[in-house]
Every structure is written in structure tokens, then in C-alpha cells.
Amino acid sequence: MGEVLEKPAAAGTVLPILDIRHVDKRFAFGAETITALSDATLRIGKGEFICLIGPSGCGKSTLLRMIAGFETASAGSLLMWGKPVAGPGPDRGMVFQDYGLFPWLTVSQNIAFGPIARGRPKAEAAATARRFVEMVGLTRFADAYPHQLSGGMKQRVAIARVLANDAEVVLMDEPFGALDAMTRERLQEELLEIWARAKLSIIFVTHAIEEAIILADRVVVMSPGPGRIIADERIALPRPRDPTGVEFNALRRHLSGLLGSHH
Amino acid sequence: MTALAVRAAASRQALLAVAAPVLGLLAWHVATSGPGYHLIPPPSDVAVQWWDLAFGGVWDDLYSATLWTHTVASLSRVYGGFALAALVALPMGMLIGRIAVVRDLLDPSLQILRPIPVTAWLPLAMIVFGIGPRSAFFLVFLGAFYPILLNTVFGVRSVEGRLFEAAAMLGVGRQAMFWTVVLPASLPSIFTGLRLGLGFAWVVIVVGEMTGVQTGLGAIIMEARQLSRTEIVISGMVTIGVLGFLSDRAVQLLGRRLLRWSPQHG
Numbered sequence: 262m263g264e265v266l267e268k269p270a271a272a273g274t275v276l277p278i279l280d281i282r283h284v285d286k287r288f289a290f291g292a293e294t295i296t297a298l299s300d301a302t303l304r305i306g307k308g309e310f311i312c313l314i315g316p317s318g319c320g321k322s323t324l325l326r327m328i329a330g331f332e333t334a335s336a337g338s339l340l341m342w343g344k345p346v347a348g349p350g351p352d353r354g355m356v357f358q359d360y361g362l363f364p365w366l367t368v369s370q371n372i373a374f375g376p377i378a379r380g381r382p383k384a385e386a387a388a389t390a391r392r393f394v395e396m397v398g399l400t401r402f403a404d405a406y407p408h409q410l411s412g413g414m415k416q417r418v419a420i421a422r423v424l425a426n427d428a429e430v431v432l433m434d435e436p437f438g439a440l441d442a443m444t445r446e447r448l449q450e451e452l453l454e455i456w457a458r459a460k461l462s463i464i465f466v467t468h469a470i471e472e473a474i475i476l477a478d479r480v481v482v483m484s485p486g487p488g489r490i491i492a493d494e495r496i497a498l499p500r501p502r503d504p505t506g507v508e509f510n511a512l513r514r515h516l517s518g519l520l521g522s523h524h
Numbered sequence: 525m526t527a528l529a530v531r532a533a534a535s536r537q538a539l540l541a542v543a544a545p546v547l548g549l550l551a552w553h554v555a556t557s558g559p560g561y562h563l564i565p566p567p568s569d570v571a572v573q574w575w576d577l578a579f580g581g582v583w584d585d586l587y588s589a590t591l592w593t594h595t596v597a598s599l600s601r602v603y604g605g606f607a608l609a610a611l612v613a614l615p616m617g618m619l620i621g622r623i624a625v626v627r628d629l630l631d632p633s634l635q636i637l638r639p640i641p642v643t644a645w646l647p648l649a650m651i652v653f654g655i656g657p658r659s660a661f662f663l664v665f666l667g668a669f670y671p672i673l674l675n676t677v678f679g680v681r682s683v684e685g686r687l688f689e690a691a692a693m694l695g696v697g698r699q700a701m702f703w704t705v706v707l708p709a710s711l712p713s714i715f716t717g718l719r720l721g722l723g724f725a726w727v728v729i730v731v732g733e734m735t736g737v738q739t740g741l742g743a744i745i746m747e748a749r750q751l752s753r754t755e756i757v758i759s760g761m762v763t764i765g766v767l768g769f770l771s772d773r774a775v776q777l778l779g780r781r782l783l784r785w786s787p788q789h790g
């Protein structure tokens with residue numbers, strides 16, 4: 262993980278996996294227009310773990326949905342490996358807060374969905390699904406349908422589904438928001454493990470400052486009205502991080518201050 | 525629950541389900557078996573008549589042992605009309621639900637046609653299709669058509685937007701979206717439509733067979749009415765009720781198998 266931190270994400274010589282330049286997003290709202298995002302600029306290196314925090318309505322989901330290709334920018338550009346993002350694609354996997362699993366497919370079929378959609382042979386897709394079902398610890402539930410799973414289990418399926426599809430960038434919109442503290446902690450650990458192993462680039466939206474400090478290489482802070490990026494803090498603490506540590510608390514105070522002063 | 529408790533609950537439910545018809549039969553018996561009342565026959569007379577209709581050997585008249593023939597005739601119309609309705613309504617509903625031009629073209633007309641009851645179509649059907657089974661077939665078709673159509677339209681229109689996003693980000697293209705997302709997601713609604721449609725097919729079969737066909741449960745009910753053979757009328761009614769019930773049960777079982785994933789059906 263150390264080498265990931267040292268990667269010069271913003272250096273001119275290395276092509277960033279995601280390059281977001283001066284992006285605006287405006288929504289028509291009746292006769293008015295709402296500026297959800299104003300002049301967002303962000304470069305993300307391969308293998309970086311970014312947490313996006315900010316008060317409700319500051320445009321976190323909007324930014325994530327634009328990277329995913331579900332929304333188009335009103336101004337500016339979004340580049341992945343230097344090429345403009347044009348619509349959703351399997352290189353950018355999204356983990357939705359409400360999971361978005363296909364209710365008619367079992368756990369393993371949900372995970373095999375991506376590979377099959379991209380034309381992989383059935384047997385290969387099934388083998389991939391088996392591997393990722395095991396990875397997220399759901400082997401016993403491989404043949405269960407989503408409505409038979411708990412929230413934490415569904416979230417794991419949603420993560421496995423994206424990983425099984427070879428996503429390079431994983432976009433997560435408050436994925437653990439609806440879970441209890443214990444499940445949340447366990448999934449955070451699992452996510453860090455998977456992230457390090459699969460060399461993923463992750464953009465993770467959260468409301469919780471502590472969660473951001475536990476997970477991120479960089480915490481990007483946003484403020485509302487209109488949504489802007491107001492800070493981009495590198496977290497250099499070694500993992501696993503101790504939320505009771507002195508440095509951790511200093512960071513927590515610092516980020517709370519940033520959030521509070523821009524309300 | 526223990527196995528014993530499950531079995532106790534099941535038998536309690538069965539007991540309650542049987543209680544109402546038994547009480548009804550009793551009331552019917554008490555009300556009709558006294559001397560001097562002859563308009564409606566008592567249940568025992570109906571039972572004898574039903575036996576004769578089914579197997580013969582009691583009255584040995586024109587109707588003895590003909591139940592099978594009439595049942596087959598009605599079944600073929602119910603399922604034939606239903607199948608044709610499904611064949612037309614399913615694709616039409618999918619097109620109306622997913623393609624705005626088709627919706628704008630067909631929806632207003634269908635909304636006007638829909639409130640017209642099947643019975644009101646009877647005279648026209650007889651002019652167009654003549655007296656006989658083709659009119660009956662058409663009316664059954666009409667009865668089954670709208671529930672299938674409306675539920676299919678509803679099903680394909682109310683697919684959760686999130687599922688399209690999920691499929692798109694996993695690599696499903698625009699063309700493949702229909703088969704991979706729309707169709708499976710709308711299966712529960714489509715299934716509800718088919719079930720209602722089949723139910724309506726049974727409901728309109730008597731009207732359908734008022735069109736002058738020779739065979740069919742509806743046909744003997746209408747004929748027996750003119751001959752004041754009320755036992756036959758009631759026997760026909762009971763047969764339709766039981767067949768409709770069994771047919772619905774079969775569809776329900778099928779649904780439970782196919783839609784195991786759906787919390788409402790599984």
C-alpha cells in the first residue's frame with residue numbers, strides 16, 4: 262500500500278486514471294436552473310482511494326454520476342485515461358447505496374451478469390462468479406435471491422458484481438450508510454483489503470468524517486451552494502488506522518473545521 | 525413452528541375454507557326442500573342431475589353423459605381465446621409501454637374501447653363472426669385481452685430506473701436492455717395480467733356461448749334455462765366454478781415456480 266501512496270497522482274508525467282477539469286453541472290428545475298456543481302477539478306491516480314465528503318446537497322452524488330457516465334457535464338471535461346467519458350461502461354463500476362441488484366437473479370447470477378453481458382462464455386462467467394462469491398464470503402448464499410439477504414450481504418454482492426466485471430474505477434455512493442456500526446466496520450476492512458489486492462481506484466462518498474479518514478489516501482471536501490471542492494487533504498497515516506490516535510483526531514478536527522466553516 | 529404446528533395450522537385453514545360452502549349448502553337445503561317450493565331445486569336434486577350429466581344412468585335423456593363434451597368445448601374456447609389474447613396483448617403491451625410513438629398512437633383509442641363491456645360486443649360479434657363458435661372465441665379473447673394488455677404496459681413502464689443504470693454500467697448496450705432488464709423485471713406484472721386474463725376468460729365464457737353455439741357449458745346453461753331445467757343450470761355453474769378455480773390454482777403454482785425470486789410470488 263505504501264507504493265500506492267507515493268504514486269505522483271498529480272505529476273505531469275504520469276497519466277491520471279481520471280482527470281476532471283473545470284466541470285460544471287446545472288439542472289433545470291422548473292423555470293430555474295440549479296447549479297449542482299461548479300468548477301470541479303480533480304485528478305486521480307491509478308490505485309488511489311479517494312473519499313468525498315461534504316454536507317447534503319453539495320453535489321457529491323452528481324459528481325459520481327457524471328464520472329459513471331449517467332449524467333453529462335454542463336461545462337468542462339471528464340477524462341478517463343485521457344479519453345472523454347461518454348456514457349456508462351464496465352471500466353467504471355458503481356456501487357449504489359440502494360444496491361441496485363437484479364431481484365430475479367441469484368447472488369452468483371448477479372455477479373456473473375457483467376461478464377455475460379460483455380460476451381464471456383457462460384462457464385467462464387460462472388467460474389468468475391464463484392471466485393468473487395467466495396471473496397466476499399457469500400458461498401453459502403450463492404443461490405439465494407436478493408430479497409433473502411441482509412443489507413450488508415447485498416452491499417457485498419454489489420461490490421463483488423463490480424469487481425467481477427474488471428472495473429478499474431469503483432464508484433461508491435454512501436455504500437455503508439444504511440448499515441449498523443459493526444457490519445460497517447467489517448466491510449470497511451474488507452474493502453481496504455480488496456482495494457489493495459485488486460489495485461483499484463476508488464471514489465467513495467460518505468457523510469462520516471471518521472470513515473473518510475479510516476479509508477482514504479485523499480479526502481476531498483466539498484461545500485454547497487453551489488457545490489465546490491474546497492479542500493483536498495492527503496492522509497499519510499499508515500493502515501490500519503487507529504481512530505483513537507492523536508494524529509487521527511487532529512485530522513478529524515481539521516476536517517470538521519473545514520466542513521463547519523463552509524456551511 | 526414445529527411440523528405438528530404447521531399441520532395444525534393447515535388443517536385449521538382447510539376447515540375454515542370448507543365451512544362457508546357447507547353452511548351455504550345447508551341453508552340452500554333448508555330453504556328449498558320444504559313442500560310447495562319448486563322454483564329452485566334442493567342441492568340433492570342438483571347433485572343427482574350433475575351425476576347424470578357427467579356419467580348418465582339416472583334420467584337417460586338428451587343431456588345424460590354429455591358433460592365431458594361440453595367441458596371440452598368450453599375449455600378449448602377459454603384457453604384458445606386466452607392464448608390468442610396473450611399472443612396479441614403481450615407484444616402490444618410491450619410496444620405501448622416502451623415506445624412513445626406507439627403509446628401516443630394506440631393508448632387513447634384503447635382507453636375508449638376498454639370501458640365497453642364484453643356483453644355489449646355480443647351483437648356486433650354475431651354480425652361479424654356469425655352465429656357459432658367463432659363469436660364465442662372472439663368474446664373470450666376480448667375478455668382476456670385488456671387485463672393482459674394493461675398489466676404488461678404497467679410492468680414494462682415501471683421498471684426501476686436504477687436497474688437500467690446498473691445494467692449499463694456492467695456493459696449492457698441499448699438493444700440488449702429489453703431482454704436483460706425490461707422483460708425479467710416486468711415478469712411479475714405480466715404474470716398478474718395473464719392470471720387475471722385467464723380468470724376473465726372463464727367469466728365471459730357463458731356470454732360467449734350465448735352466441736348460439738351447440739356445445740359448451742354456457743350453451744347448456746342457456747338452453748336448460750329455456751327448458752326450465754334449473755338443476756342443469758346450477759350443475760353447469762358449479763362445473764364452471766370448479767374448473768375456473770383449478771385453472772387459477774395451476775397458474776398460481778406455475779407462477780410460484782417461475783417467480784421464486786419475487787417476494788410477492790415466491
Ligand SMILES: Nc1ncnc2c1ncn2[C@@H]1O[C@H](COP(=O)(O)OP(=O)(O)OP(=O)(O)O)[C@@H](O)[C@H]1O
Nearest residue numbers: 288289290295297316317318319320321322323324
Ligand atoms: N436530476 C436532478 N434534477 C434537478 N436537480 C438535481 C438533480 N439531481 C441533483 N440535483 C440537485 O443538485 C444538487 C446536488 O445534489 P446531489 O445529489 O449531488 O447532492 P449530494 O451531495 O449527493 O447530497 P446527499 O449527501 O444528500 O446525497 C442538489 O441541490 C439537488 O437538488
Ligand SMILES: [Mg+2]
Nearest residue numbers: 321322323434
Ligand atoms: Mg448523494
